[in-house]
Amino acid sequence: MVQDGRPRILLTGTPNSGKTTLFNRLTGLNHQTANFPGVTTAVAEGRVRLMSKDGVPWDVACLDLPGIYSLYPDTPDEEEAVRCLRHALALPGPQCVVFVADPTTPQRTLHLLQHLLRYVHIHLVVFNFWDVAEKEGIRFDEKAFRALFGDALRIAFHNPRNHVHLRQIRKALAEALEDGTAERSHPLLHGFSKPSPDVRISQSTRDFNLFQEPAQRIFRRTLPGESAPVSRLDRILLHPVWGTLLFITSLFLIFQAIFSWSTYPMAAIEWAFRHLGLWLRGTMPPGALSDLVSDGLVQGLSGIFVFVPQIAFLLLFIAGMEESGYMARAVALMDRLMRRFGLSGRSVVPLLGGAACAVPSILATRAIPHPTRRLITLLVIPLMSCSARLPVYTMLIGLLFPQQTYWGLDVRGLALMGMYVAGFGLAVGAAFLLSRVLPGAGRDYLIMSLPHLQRPKIGVVLAKTWNGLKGFIIGAGKIILLISIILWGLMRYGPGTSDPSGPAVLNLRPVEAVDQSWAAFLGRAIEPAIEPMGGDWRIGIAIISSFAAREVFSGTLATLFPPPPGVGLRAHLGDLRYPDGRRVFSAPACIALLIFYALALQCMSTVATVYHETRSLRWPLLQFLTLSLCAWVAAVAAYQLSKGLIDF
Amino acid sequence: MAEEEFFPQKNGWYVVERLGRGETSARLAEMGLVPGVRVWLGVASFPAGVVYVHTPDGALVVRRSEIQEVRFIPLNG
Known part of the structure; x- marks a missing residue:
């Protein structure tokens, strides 16, 4: 200022x-x-x-x-x-x-x-x-x-x-x-x-x-005012039964649309990046730079850009709900339910905003007058499924479920909605537990003026969607570029294998196979923690690389498992097998990863914002460590329980 | 008299007779809910625990427990 x-x-x-x-x-x-x-x-x-x-x-x-x-x-x-x-x-x-x-x-x-x-x-x-x-x-x-x-x-x-x-x-x-x-x-x-x-x-x-x-x-x-004190639309939107049904139906349609409408643009982006990689490899002289650009950067960026259509649709729907004035109605509808879980009606907007991005949503908790309810809201917002989780979810759901429809409903869309509902459930569940632990002093009230319902202005909605998308592309793009370069280096070079019993030495010659690389060396060090949740060292590297920003996970997978020419990333990942014939991305492993990403707080910007808002290191640290530990324990439990029940 | 006994149970036009003495009443007053103002209250067929208040400056939603401290009198008797 x-x-x-x-x-x-x-x-x-x-x-x-x-x-x-x-x-x-x-x-x-x-x-x-x-x-x-x-x-x-x-x-x-x-x-x-x-x-x-x-x-x-x-x-x-x-x-x-x-x-x-x-x-x-x-x-x-x-x-x-x-x-x-x-x-x-x-x-x-x-x-x-x-x-x-x-x-x-x-x-x-x-x-x-x-x-x-x-x-x-x-x-x-x-x-x-x-x-x-x-x-x-x-x-x-x-x-x-x-x-x-x-x-x-x-x-x-x-x-x-x-x-x-x-x-x-x-x-x-x-x-x-x-x-x-x-x-x-x-x-x-x-x-x-x-x-x-x-x-x-x-x-x-x-x-x-x-x-x-x-x-x-x-x-x-000069014109007569509204003839009725409540508009017909508000009578429906604020009706305890019809309003709630409409709210749930809207969310359901949004997630169906995210999957079904995004199919063609996603395929087009995958195709474009695949051909860009091939063209660069054919154009550039063979060597380290060509490998870095076509295997590292292009693969990494394709892992992010391919999800842009889905994120765009999510942001578009949220912007539409905000611009139409519907969000304020959602606050009124959900107030009583929220209070049962130690939250406030005013927590609804930050929580729903958390479906786009946790950072502005944490700032939005400033409108909550009750300090404890505000603290609880900002601590549970990271459990809402943000747009950065969308690439991870869609990748894993795509591997977990075939593209099928039942009675016109896309199974993957239903699964994605299930993840968002689960995120909401986790957030309110955690809020309930926190409300039992944290002292409840402070004044809470809900007095809110209802904005006019209006047809959302297309230009404003598109501008807001573009701003959100730009933030995602630039924010994730910068990190994925850096991580792609580091990963490429870690995968191209290794600690040297002339004397396996001796100490690791710096070796600047490219390794013959990726399992001799630095990435494998580091990945194997963390493998004991990853194996119980159904992964190997490569998935461990993908998880570690996404601790700064979770959307990096799919980009890292694209770099670690580069698909052969002409094959899409998801198809390639689905076919990967271990030497003993097991699928790398088996159903239990995908379930464990979905649960891990639903819980883990892998976003440094969120941690920094919580620190800024609470003016204390205690809350962001506690939040980060608790969520990371819960994520790992739940993922291990899910894998161990499901591996005996579901076919590989 | 218990608050429930005089809090409006039906949708309709009311006049704000007086406010409570707390900070919530102070905020309601700053938003236009002052004694003498004619409002339409929606208490039935609205979200549970929430009251819809149509004021001359547009609609408010107020948690029922906050507005209990406002005394309303029906416009027609």
């Missing part, structure tokens, strides 16, 4: 008023937005290029603060918003406080504006989502607004699709920063403290009563 006296813009407003949408438009960044309150749980910073009065380009810092209902925080994300607002206001130098207003919730908006004006000098009010307001027949009466708030307050409108509005906002921001009022002192910085609930209630009651009538004049509705 800005630490010096650089010019800065601070965006504040109620939750779900579109601050991050405006922030993204101003800075050109792509921070996460969604159609439910409490998405922004951390302060984001970017740069806005403005034009000074003299026509000189001017780069200004822009801070996007989490939404608030007042300056009296009740949740960790609100505390962060108020803390950062006070910190930024206390710094010297020009600053511009922007109040981002949602005209479709006029009374709540005017109440917060009035409340903030008592403590903060606001320079600009931006009426956001003006396109939606106009569609709802809302007309703004500036005279009525000025009568209440005076002439000094600048106002602007923002329609995310309108560039003219954005130019006007930039102009207003530059004027506010240059006109000298931007350094005015703020009462918030002097002796401000959170009052008693009684005082808060009386302040709010007074302000809401004050704005009840003016709000209707300021935001005049």
Whole structure:
């Protein structure tokens, strides 16, 4: 966050008023937005290029603060918003406080504006989502607004699709920063403290009563409002029986679609990488570099890219649910069930978000007011099946089940859904156990405004999917590139075999067979731990290499077991056998690996985020060690129990 | 009087008569649930343990136990 006296813009407003949408438009960044309150749980910073009065380009810092209902925080994300607002206001130098207003919730908006004006000098009010307001027949009466708030307050409108509005906002921001009022002192910085609930209630009651009538004049509705207090759709989505059935059916369809729709693009990507490897081998002069590129890098990258279609579909569905406003309905539906397991209704969104990626979901737990429930939620989120597990699951499920359909249902899709349900079950089960152990002090509540149900905007959904996918490709791609190079080196060179009884020596000549390599040497050292779960040293290497990021597992398998020309990786792995005729990826071994990956915490970014959020080494270490140990014990038990029951 | 006795049992229009004295009531007030406000309460055919509150600024979902401390009176008597 800005630490010096650089010019800065601070965006504040109620939750779900579109601050991050405006922030993204101003800075050109792509921070996460969604159609439910409490998405922004951390302060984001970017740069806005403005034009000074003299026509000189001017780069200004822009801070996007989490939404608030007042300056009296009740949740960790609100505390962060108020803390950062006070910190930024206390710094010297020009600053511009922007109040981002949602005209479709006029009374709540005017109440917060009035409340903030008592403590903060606001320079600009931006009426956001003006396109939606106009569609709802809302007309703004500036005279009525000025009568209440005076002439000094600048106002602007923002329609995310309108560039003219954005130019006007930039102009207003530059004027506010240059006109000298931007350094005015703020009462918030002097002796401000959170009052008693009684005082808060009386302040709010007074302000809401004050704005009840003016709000209707300021935001005049020219179209009749909703005739019924609950829309027909909400009557179904929030119905305890139909809503729950619809929720389960949606999840079921998503996992069916992930498998069946991805088949052709996955086959195309496999084909492309196979031919790229062949072409590179034919084009490059024979030698170490050619081996590295075609056997190491191309194989490793194909093991990641082949799963891009499935991850894209998963992210697309999650983005669609967020944008439509459905996620908030899911919170209401699941609240009671969640509380039985020591969680909160507000845990639903981070948990469901964990199906895409644990890292932003752990940050999303800041919206949970109860500290213990928040801690429990962030500790169990890694048990949800994230998109990085998808390549591992689809690889192993593909090896475990033939491609078959029963009554039109894809068996592999059902198995994948089973893994996601199991992940959810493990998360709530672990939460239940933790709630029995951890002290339960703290206040918990569920009060949430329901966002409007809307048809998801295709552009926004696609952009969010692309951002998630880009993060996956770049994040996993960097690691797989590094690990592919290291693995290739470990598999090409060995410790030397001239004197087997002597110490290992550095040997820079390529080995004749992979079982003489450094990889085999290191893999055999860990083989005693891998053998009881049905693997050999090569699977041990694949597991170890995926401790930094689990999605690396399939890339490593592609490097360790390079398929012959013209054969796909999964087909090749399915045919691999040990010298005694057993399949390397037998059914019991695949089951053990699935269970291992369902439980193990193989993601360094998650460990780092838990450390950041808990400000303690104790929780991430405990989480990592417990989950790793549970994963190994459960995988060994699954293999030992199933090997006598299932044919190899 | 036990809270259950006066908490609305049927969907319908109500007026907020008074709030409790806790922090939850303070937050409800900041979200617009202040004395005198007309709201539509959904208590039947909604998720168990949750109350649907239609306010002039749109809908809220509130855990039933949080809203117990708000006193509502039916709009038509």
